[in-house]
Amino acid sequence: MHLQRRDGTPTISARASETTLETDATPSDFTVPRAFDTSLSNNFTAPCAAFFRGLITDSNFNDCHPFSLMLQTSSGFFDASKSYIRITRTLEVTCGVNEDQCTSIMDGLALELTSDANCAVDYANDNPQVLQAYNGLLAYEPLYQASCLRDDDGRYCYANAVTNTTATTDAYPYYLPVGIEMPPGARPTCNKCLQDVMAIFSSFGGNSTQPISQTYNGAAAQIDMGCGPTFVNKTATPLKGAAPGNDVSFIPTITLFVMLFLYFFQ
Structure with missing residues (x-):
């Protein structure tokens, strides 16, 4: 079996996971999940609150259907991830956009978020939802590429993983x-x-402005312990270019921890 990227470029082979499957057609009540579809925190400065209100109604942002932000901020995405059909349908939408154009949009929004006119104060004060949004904006490109990988049976690797x-x-x-x-x-x-x-994550892990620069090496070493010493690169590949933004930091919200716990250990 061979994996292929969305553009058809073959990569390395894969074996399909055992997944939960639904035999019915795509549910008629399916709607594409949206980032920030739950209530926003009230713990923002006024300029930052205005930025977030504008963000969730921004057509350019919403039309990109950013997987990296749905992953953490969308209850609809969380629900879709429990169904192979629904998460596959979601990925067809998130992967159907122009990657380069949407990467540029997300990078621009990350810069806007941390500007003095918007959320600079909240960012400096480690507001969890602001940090969560910032990291999701920066991570758009690596997660677009990773979430859009398919095996030769046409299954998305992420759909296989989350429903395994x-x-x-x-x-x-x-x-x-x-x-x-x-x-x-x-x-x-x-x-x-x-x-x-x-391998995709390794190519971004050498960029200190990407959140994965703080998480890749530890995860790679952990995976190699279970899969063999040469299964993945133990360290991120050298930096080839920097994405816009400040030094990254991340404080997961309690809500995210609860959602992850309930999903994986229910």
Whole structure:
């Protein structure tokens, strides 16, 4: 079997995960999840609150259907991830946009977020939701590329991972680009999807402005302990270019921890 990127470029082979499947057609009540579809915090300065209100109604932002932000801020995405059909349908939408154009939009929004006119004060004060949004904006490109990988059966690697009933930790690596370390002891399935996803992350891990620069090496070493010493690169590849932004930091919200716990350990 061979993995291929959205543009058809072949990569390394993969074996499909055992997933939960639904035999019915795509549910008629399906709607594309949206980032920030839950209530926003009231703990913002006035300029930052205005920025977020503008962000969630920005057509350019919403039309990009950013996986990296849905991953943490969308209850609709969380629900879709429980169904192979729904998450596949979601990925068809998130992967159907112009990557370069949307990367530029997200990078620009990350700069706007941290400007003095918007959320600079909140960012400096480590407001959790601001840091969460900032890291999600920066991580758009690596997570676009990783989430859009398919195997030769046409299955998305992420859909295989998040619905794999025999290995509930398979989705953990997808949180690395938003600054969330892989839990100690987690052992994702040693398949080629994981190998190729980590290769993508390695190419971004050498960029200190990307959140994954803080999480890649530890996760790679942990994966190699379970999958073999040469399964993935133990250290991120050297930096080839820098994305815009400040030094990254991340404080996961309590809500995110609860959602992850409920999903993977219910």
